[in-house]
């Protein structure tokens with residue numbers, strides 16, 4: 001590019017694609033909508049850099065670009081054919097997804113697409129050595145947000161216990177990473193001894209990626225189960241609005257990320273919405289220093305595990321007290 005040529009806008013670059021395909025024939029091998037998405041992604045990163053203060057958009061290294069986005073479809077790409085019945089198979093279906101340039105790809109459809117829904121976009125994602133098709137569906141209905149009602153629950157999350165509710169339920173921290181860490185350590189050490197980009201390196205890299213992937217899945221499963229347990233126990237769920245990313249940097253680092261509190265809050269919010277329960281976030285500053293019964297300030301450092309109030313003589317577990325303060329603040333907000 002000449003130094004005085006104008007800044008290439010998104011539209012410019014999109015319009016330049018057909019020509020670019022003639023100059024670089026390899027571009028023609030990529031589905032055209034996927035190419036357009038790459039340009040859109042670049043401009044989103046650039047706008048983030050210019051307006052929001054994100055970092056400078058970087059070039060993606062080999063292996064960093066892990067998904068293909070197909071943003072729209074004229075017809076339903078998911079095709080179900082029933083297979084002829086035979087002695088072993090009673091009734092079975094072959095499900096394929098039809099994608100431009102890639103053709104019909106057999107998939108394992110985890111749940112049927114409900115009637116009345118239209119497939120909006122499909123993202124093909126590579127995780128470890130598994131390929132996923134993430135299908136977004138849309139239906140024009142108005143789902144009202146759940147209104148506050150019924151039994152309130154305040155939830156305090158922490159490292160000592162994974163969560164404590166205002167009703168006195170305590171859930172221990174799952175130490176997935178710690179248990180799987182020794183295995184991960186072994187696999188990673190083996191990886192570090194392989195020659196980069198060699199066949200053996202690639203094989204070992206996939207083993208490490210698989211373990212990370214299974215840790216992620218285990219953690220997510222745990223979070224969903226906990227979120228459903230909260231919804232079983234009450235009608236309104238209140239959580240603190242802490243930004244766990246800054247907390248993770250500041251305090252316990254790995255342990256904090258292991259527990260994945262941010263993801264847990266997102267999942268809880270979703271599960272509450274799905275089950276018609278109210279979800280609220282409250283400011284939780286100093287929630288552990290306050291008495292849930294009388295509101296007096298009870299100073300205690302991290303080593304003190306029991307809340308005991310001098311003013312009203314209320315005694316309970318430290319984290320439960322914190323959950324109760326969060327519940328009280330949530331009710332106040334309403």
Ligand SMILES: [Zn+2]
Nearest residue numbers: 291294309312
């Ligand atoms: Zn008190």
